[in-house]
Amino acid sequence: MLGTFFNVLMIMIGSTVGSVFKKGIPDKANHALMTAMGLAVMMLGINTSVQKMPHSQYPVLFIASMALGALIGSLLDLDDRFNRLLARGKGGSQLGQGLSTAILLFCIGTLSIVGPMEAALHQDYTFLFTNGTLDLITSMVLASTFDIGIILTAPVLLCWQGSLYLLAKLLQGAISTPLLTEISIVGGVLIFASGVNILGLAKIKTLNLLPALLIPPLFFLGMSWFH
Template identity: 70%
Template sequence: MWGTIFNTGMILVGSALGALFKKGLGDKFQASLMQAIGLAVLLLGANTTVQAMPKSKYPVLFLASMAIGAMIGQALDLDTRFNNLMARAGGQSALAQGLSTAILLFCIGTLSIVGPMQAALNRDYTFLFTNGTLDLITAVVLASTFGFGIALAAPVLFLWQGAIYVLTLLVANAISTALLTELSVVGGILIFASGVNLLHLADVKTLNLLPALAVPPLFFIVLHFI
């Protein structure tokens, strides 16, 4: 868990630095920074998906994952629930958008998924230390636009990576490279959708799409018993 603790700490540090930097930024600079973040997120999501798709042995699985995930997410209305929670906590819609983007970036990236698995299986923290360094930079950029509230993504990341770590220990023999590939394809699409929102190209309710990440593991579980 040391890698996850490091990763979480880097988000907190980056959020604090970004919040301090925010005080010296005018509206025009913040708008430009928002566009820069949006473009970077688009590229990151597209790159993650494009790199993973050629390795996929189930080219239609990501389509089914997105469709099923969207239906489940819409039925649960996760996006509205999240925004209502932020409103009760005194948050603003801009912070809610920034925080949802931060959670997607910090949690859904390949390093954030594979890292805890490597730590659990091989005691290798390289991916998590690398991810923590990247998240430090990302947190600075996001917090300079949305404020210190981005730090709320830190405990989410800790729980996310902690859950993956524990689950990996429990089902070490059932995890395959194919599953990691499918998760990367779906995760890249979700990150891309977050970039679309930041650039105001469309109103994609990315939180309602999150259940799509649960479909590939369920698919491989079913496939194992067939």
């Protein structure tokens, strides 16, 4: 849970700092920080996938996972549903809009989903430390607009990532090393895509790709039925 506590702390610090500088974070500083984070996230994604690929027992599984995941995500219209949820807050109070936006941004992302799993299964906090740094910047920007109330998203994130952490711990005996390898490869690709979005190099609907993380477990479950 160390990585999650770090992530929560970063949101609390970012919200506090952002509320102090209510006039907003300078555009140049914000752009520089997001560029640095975008590059870091891209390299993290590349490193994760490249390290795991030589150990894959099914080299084309990640390609099939990405294709099927994208198809499922597009049919479910996950990205547009997410954007509509963000837009819905505009009709409510300013704080309500800020909180709904922050909760979705902090919780629904590859790093925030894969991070607790990696921490639980491998004691690897890299994803959560990276996510915490990104959330520090994001919470600063949001709090500079919506004030200190953004700090209320911290306990929500704690519950979200804590639940994923505990779930991964409970299922640890049922999760094999080959399965984790395939999930990590897909997760690395999705993290790279997130970095591309942060840098503004392309508009990738990463939420539509999230179902790709479910394909390797389903594949291994199907394989087990034939053995």
